[in-house]
Amino acid sequence: MTDIAARGYAHPEVLVSTDWVAAHLDDPNVRLVESNEDTLLYSSGHLPGAVHVDWTTDLNDPLRRDYITREGFSALMSRIGATRETTVVFYGDKSNWWACYAFWVFQLFGHTNAKVMDGGRLKWEKEKRTLTRDVPTPTPTKYDAPERSDAAVRAFRDDVLKQVQAKGQLVDVRSPEEFAGTRMHMPDYPNEGALRGGHIxxxxxxxxxxxxxxxxxxxxxxxxxxxxxxxxxxxxxTKPTIAYCRIGERSSHSWFALRYLLGFTDVKNYDGSWTEWGNSVGLPIEK
Amino acid sequence: MALPAKLQDVVDLFATFDDQADRTNLLLSYADKYREVPPEVATRPFGSGHLVPHCESEAYVWALKQPDGTLKLHFAVENPSGISVKALAAILEGTLSGLPAAEIAEVNPELVESIFRHNISMGKGMGLMSLVQAVRSLARAAS
Incomplete structure (x- = not known):
């Protein structure tokens, strides 16, 4: 693959290579964050100095279907030893699904000093670079997060409905079978409860x-x-765009590509996604 | 139906750990014991007939009938990040190899829930259950 700088991205600064990360493993201004779907992966070996951020227990509210609050994010950043000036570099499994998801949640709190390691765990492992089971113990920081601001990058059900009525741009990033409504979950994944199949x-x-x-x-x-x-x-x-999938994880990945790599000026992730839309009474569905 | 004794011991061992970190470490210790199918049994490219369906870690399984009528299980996991599958493969190999095929054919796939609990992620549960199903199918065919 060509150098990131030569790929023509709108905002190449948000993507870093495995070489860049390898050169910054000891950089005190860089905090590596691993976010995976597989809860065993981090413990089985991670990049030296990387901390683990779990998409469910660290980023989601423990009770409501929503994200953590300002207090929760401040506590998380303190735990991982990050300040407002720290460059947070995300990586993970599944071609960085969850890394992009965590990156997106961090944007809800305005931590724009964030990057994604291109290729994630897969590329690092294929290059046979160092992994360790040593878990770092960062010195807790004082991180005073702002209130969560969803407006810029997060879409809710009513926003999507308005987008439908205005015939605006929507991107369904699920598998073709999910889009067609022939299945209501990813291939090889369990059905997580959508009552209707199809797409917005x-x-x-x-x-x-x-x-x-x-x-x-x-x-x-x-x-x-x-x-x-x-x-x-x-x-x-140049037009407002909303991406969705099943719970907002795959669409975080597409959101990242549209927003930063292609420079879409107004793109949001609908994290309610199909598990909300496909269960809601009265919403329009196409097959 | 009750699990074979050695497999039940493993399930019981996991049940003694309430702390998720302890359970994770135990799973990793099993993953470390995973050994790939030896070349005298199979070499790459592995036959598609041995591929475990619905397992995104690209796992393969073999069940060889021994002279005494018991089975010897072998596994291969192609995804380097397939830690959970490797752990389960090591558990199944260590507890079921040497048993009669008929006994292996009755192993309940729900043992996956008992062993992995919180460590089951969305996509993984089906793949792990499918690994047990694949072992059962081979055992049924051999019995």
Whole structure:
């Protein structure tokens, strides 16, 4: 894969290579954060100095279907030893699904000093770079987070309904079978309870995985992404866009690609996604 | 139906740990014991007939009938991040190899829930249950 700087991205600064990370393992201004779907992976070996942020227990409210509050985020950042000036670099399994999800949640609290390691765990492992089971114990910091601000990057059900009524841009990043309504969950995954199958009317089907190179999980070049999103699916980077999947994890990945790699100016992630839309009474559905 | 004694011992051992970190460490200790199928049994590319369906870690399983009528299990896990599958493979190999096929064919896949509990992620549960199902199927075919 070409150097990140040569791939034509709108905001290449949010993506760093495994080489960059390897060179910054001892940088006190960089905090590596591993976020995975598989809860065993971090404990089985992680990048030296990396801390673990679990998408359920660390980022989600323990009771309501929502994200942590300002107090919870402040406590999390204190635990991982980060200040407002710390550059947080996310990586993880599944071609960085959960890394992008964590990155997105961090944006709800305005921690813009954040990056994603291109290729995630898969590329690091394929390059046979060092993994360790030593768990770091960062010195707790005083992190005074602002109130969570959802407006810029998060879409709610009513926002999506307005987008449907306005015939605005929607991107369904689930598998083609989920989009078509022939299945209500990912292949090889359990059905997590959507009562109806199909997709949100007007949504374009662009499975998240089309944005990555499957052999190492790295993002495709801007030209390749433009071909997929703009040319093949007529998605306009200057128009408001909402991405969704099942619970907002795969669409975080697509949100990242649209927002930072292609420079979409107004793109939001609908984390309620199909588990909300497919269960809600009276909402329009297409098959 | 009750599990074979050695497998029940493992399930009971996991039940003694309430702390998730302890359970994680125990799972990792089993994953460390995982040994890939030896070359005298199978070499790459592994036959698709041995591939475990619905397992995203690309796991393979073999059940070889021994002269005494028991089975010897072997596994291969191609995904380097397939830690959970490796742990389960090591548990199944260590507790079921040497048993009669008919006994292995009756192992209840729900043991996965008992062993992994909080460590089951969304996609993993089905793959792990499928691994047990694949072992059962091979055992049924051999009995």
């Amino acid at each position: 009317p007007g949504a374009k089907s662009v499975p998240w995985s089309r944005a990555v190179n499957p052999e190492d999980g790295t993002f495709k070049t801007a030209a390749e992404l433009t071909e997929i999103y703009a040319k093949a699916n007529q998605l306009d980077s």
